[in-house]
Amino acid sequence: MQITVNGDPHETGPNTTLAAFLTQLNLSAERIAVEINLTVIHREDYHSTLLHPGDQIEIISFIGGGEHAD
Amino acid sequence: MPTDTPLVVGDIEFRSRLIVGTGKYASFEETKKAVEISGADCVTVAVRRVNITDPSKENLLDYLDPKVYKILPNTAGCYTAEEAIRTARLARASGVSDMIKLEVIGDQKTLFPDNEALLEATRVLAKEGFIVLPYTNDDPIMARKLVDAGAAVVMPLAAPIGSGLGIRNPYNLRIIMETISVPIIVDAGVGTASDAAIAMELGCDGILMNTAIAGAKNPMQMAEAMKHAVVAGRLAYLAGRIPKKLYAQASSPIEDMIE
Numbered sequence: 001m002q003i004t005v006n007g008d009p010h011e012t013g014p015n016t017t018l019a020a021f022l023t024q025l026n027l028s029a030e031r032i033a034v035e036i037n038l039t040v041i042h043r044e045d046y047h048s049t050l051l052h053p054g055d056q057i058e059i060i061s062f063i064g065g066g067e068h069a070d
Numbered sequence: 071m072p073t074d075t076p077l078v079v080g081d082i083e084f085r086s087r088l089i090v091g092t093g094k095y096a097s098f099e100e101t102k103k104a105v106e107i108s109g110a111d112c113v114t115v116a117v118r119r120v121n122i123t124d125p126s127k128e129n130l131l132d133y134l135d136p137k138v139y140k141i142l143p144n145t146a147g148c149y150t151a152e153e154a155i156r157t158a159r160l161a162r163a164s165g166v167s168d169m170i171k172l173e174v175i176g177d178q179k180t181l182f183p184d185n186e187a188l189l190e191a192t193r194v195l196a197k198e199g200f201i202v203l204p205y206t207n208d209d210p211i212m213a214r215k216l217v218d219a220g221a222a223v224v225m226p227l228a229a230p231i232g233s234g235l236g237i238r239n240p241y242n243l244r245i246i247m248e249t250i251s252v253p254i255i256v257d258a259g260v261g262t263a264s265d266a267a268i269a270m271e272l273g274c275d276g277i278l279m280n281t282a283i284a285g286a287k288n289p290m291q292m293a294e295a296m297k298h299a300v301v302a303g304r305l306a307y308l309a310g311r312i313p314k315k316l317y318a319q320a321s322s323p324i325e326d327m328i329e
Binding site: 005006007008010025027030031032033034035038040041042043058059060061062063064065066 | 091092093098114115116117118120122129131136141143156161162163164165166278280284
């Protein structure tokens with residue numbers, strides 16, 4: 001099924017949980033945050049959250065920045 | 071001698087009154103070094119999309135351990151209250167902090183805040199339990215409104231972001247201090263050590279800077295200069311400066327002079 005991750009199209013299998021998807025991406029759940037269709041998903045819910053076709057997923061982390069990073 | 075009490079933001083106690091930004095450094099290694107030298111125990115970081123095509127890319131927080139440093143995520147680059155609120159919620163979900171340095175920029179050229187949107191976002195986030203640190207103009211009325219909306223501190227600019235112009239309106243900063251009871255942390259606009267010292271001498275509770283250190287010819291030396299400036303300025307504030315007078319006043323006694 002197709003989903004959108006950080007603005008780009010992405011393929012993943014059916015019945016994929018968010019936790020499994022992050023593992024596929026080689027992303028450690030620490031120090032990142034995830035939003036699906038504009039709703040923040042809390043870390044304790046990663047294993048119980050199933051992805052659906054067309055989901056818009058945002059995965060964020062922290063970068064250097066202070067006063068108005070570009 | 072009056073002893074100092076630490077800066078407290080929400081329920082978080084700071085060891086240093088200097089907060090530093092982590093942008094504009096050549097590498098994470100350099101960022102870490104400058105932060106260490108500055109003596110700051112709180113760093114502000116920006117929230118951005120993870121590079122999923124190269125997740126092996128190093129993470130800033132591998133260098134600035136959240137167990138060692140207080141992480142202050144910011145909403146830099148947000149132009150609407152909605153964007154800023156969304157960014158703040160994501161930042162908190164990462165688990166590193168309940169604090170948010172709230173920026174809602176109103177204009178790309180000046181990077182002045184959109185105070186109307188800032189106030190709205192402050193109200194929403196404070197209600198959700200965030201410790202909100204809003205970046206605002208040096209406007210006492212706005213400062214009061216932000217506190218009423220639930221801001222934990224107020225962060226007036228000294229001058230436009232990255233301008234290095236220094237403390238442009240010390241009088242407004244003093245009025246803000248008299249107007250509100252939460253800490254005042256000067257955010258943006260300082261260029262060199264004397265600017266930081268002036269802010270602290272005025273009685274501001276802290277200062278946040280990024281460009282002044284990262285953009286200096288030698289960021290490490292400037293980080294050290296800023297550390298001392300903040301400490302010196304704070305001490306001078308506590309010590310209480312002499313009043314300014316138009317005419318000289320001899321410092322040596324005039325009695326018992328040789329005749």
